[in-house]
Amino acid sequence: MPQRDTRVTYPGGALTARSRVLHVAPAHEGRLAVVTEATSFHPVDAAWPDQPADAGVIRANGVDLPVRDAVVAATDGTDLHLGDDIPVRKGTEGWAFLVAHLVDGDAAIAEGDEVEVEADAATRRALSTGHTACHLASLALNRVLADRWSKPAREDSLGSPDFDGAAIASSRILPDGSLDRYRLNKSLRRAGFDTASLAGELDDVRSAVAEQLERWIAAGAVVRVEAAGDGLTDRRTWVCELPEGTARIPCGGTHVASATELGSVMTSFAVVDDGGTPVLEMTNAVRPRH
Incomplete structure (x- = not known):
């Protein structure tokens, strides 16, 4: 489970980021939540959901996996909490705050994969x-x-x-x-x-x-x-x-x-x-x- 916040590149305008998959977990509606070390994807934040998530793909093992949504997630090192289910305020000590990319449940992606995240321009x-x-x-x-x-x-x-x-x-x-x-x-x-x-x-x-x-x-x-x-x-x-x-x-x-x-x-x-x-x-x- 990730121990530090996701490194984000979108504030500087980046559309792509090469990274490594740190965690994959089941999410709602049969999807998978994919957490990468770094991402160019802007996620929606349940605490102040003003800007919607980016659209785009995660390119893994030569296949483009559509990202159906991207949300702020958090972990204390044990469980992964998504969106409204996060039980603490952002920045709480002992918690890592992450970008979770939601992909289809049958997506071929696993922890350790080297991937490219690409947001739609x-x-x-x-x-x-x-x-x-x-x-x-x-x-x-x-x-x-x-x-x-x-x-x-x-x-x-x-x-x-x-x-x-x-x-x-x-x-x-x-x-x-x-x-x-x-x-x-x-x-x-x-x-x-x-x-x-x-x-x-x-x-x-x-x-x-x-x-x-x-x-x-x-x-x-x-x-x-x-x-x-x-x-x-x-x-x-x-x-x-x-x-x-x-x-x-x-x-x-x-x-x-x-x-x-x-x-x-x-x-x-x-x-x-x-x-x-x-x-x-x-x-x-x-x-x-x-």
């Missing part, structure tokens, strides 16, 4: 485009909503009150897009954010966010992911060099290398009801530059 690019657009849109939204705060609020890395950080309920990265949901609840109002007239001003918010995104894309802002190490749980940060300064957001996902690659982003807003709590939904649809 088109899928990766679409998700990376969506994730970069998501972060830029959240920063733009923070700037546009800055005058709705009546009390001092925690600021984002560009100096705007961090509405995204204060109100985010969920974030989903989509191929060439994203969907963020923000709870406009009592705690947000007590923190000093004016929610009362927001629903009636969504057209103005949309227009202002669109203008800000257009300026940032036109500026060709450079994007990178900084990592404290190459382990799955090592801290990683999305960094974007914008005209207003360097934006930084903690992030474990994948991204394009420049805002220019986004081409254009269509952002829309709606306020919906969630069990009596109003929720602001921000949807981004990217028309990427190829």
Whole structure:
């Protein structure tokens, strides 16, 4: 059983990784969970499942084995726990956190095999485009909503009150897009954010966010992911060099290398009801530059 975190290469944009199979175990739906020493596959994390897993294959013994899913797993050296079944928080001492590649149950693969992991380029690019657009849109939204705060609020890395950080309920990265949901609840109002007239001003918010995104894309802002190490749980940060300064957001996902690659982003807003709590939904649809 692996004793250290999986070494990951996807934060730097890698699509392939040569590695050795460390462990193979039965998984749900009759599949096998394959753990390799290193991987280029971005897995879905049950703790914050914003970005879906990469698609692609594990090339073993001359055969391409389709990876049906990839999830964060963990072990204390005895049992392998997948996704929602992980009983401890990421980074817990004495546990190794791993990328488990789920393949068909009859796949010919075994511990000790030398393999090549390959993520599909088109899928990766679409998700990376969506994730970069998501972060830029959240920063733009923070700037546009800055005058709705009546009390001092925690600021984002560009100096705007961090509405995204204060109100985010969920974030989903989509191929060439994203969907963020923000709870406009009592705690947000007590923190000093004016929610009362927001629903009636969504057209103005949309227009202002669109203008800000257009300026940032036109500026060709450079994007990178900084990592404290190459382990799955090592801290990683999305960094974007914008005209207003360097934006930084903690992030474990994948991204394009420049805002220019986004081409254009269509952002829309709606306020919906969630069990009596109003929720602001921000949807981004990217028309990427190829």
